[in-house]
Amino acid sequence: MVAVWQVQVAAPNEEVATELARGAVEARLAAGGQVVGPLITVFWHLGEFGTGEEWQVILKTTDERYPELEKHLVQRHEWKNPEITAVPLAAGLAPYLDWVQRTTSK
Template sequence: MSDFLQVYTAAETREAAVALGRSVTRARLAAGVQVVGPVVSLFWHQGEFGEGEEWQVIFKTTAARYPELEAHLLEYHPWSNPEITAIPMAAGSQPYLDWVRRTVESPGDETA
């Protein structure tokens, strides 16, 4: 398994997505977060077909920090059953990956 992950969730509003990103980044559970949107989502929920706009949130972290990141999202996400998925990073520039690792493992300020 890769040492580095991109973790995804979504939120109903830009403000909620940014709040999640901010809380995760400040807790050093992710080195960086991107908020993308709005995106159109099509889904089944409670036996009914749904469609709506959401804001996608992408977290850059390490596999070692994933359990804490997931727990944080489950605690602070406004939805009772949010999407939380993780995709391994197959490759990346070494300086970037070093920055991700340093940032989530240390409490001091980090630069790219």
């Protein structure tokens, strides 16, 4: 079975988040994605403490497609150092995981 990953990307607003999700799915770098928000974020950035509002994109991809997905997101994100993280899924419904693999296959 192919390893399926959940990728999370922070975005400054709903429109940017939706476009990041749409672009990744249209390019078949992710099988699907959800946009969640708004979220309150608390952070240190450039030596300063801050709070703000962000939106989160949650994408599903395979370990094979992750490097291309990451590159795609970085190229299209407006932040110079966007929050992009990924974790492998330990388990999932087999037909769903198969769908992710089929959808993102080259």
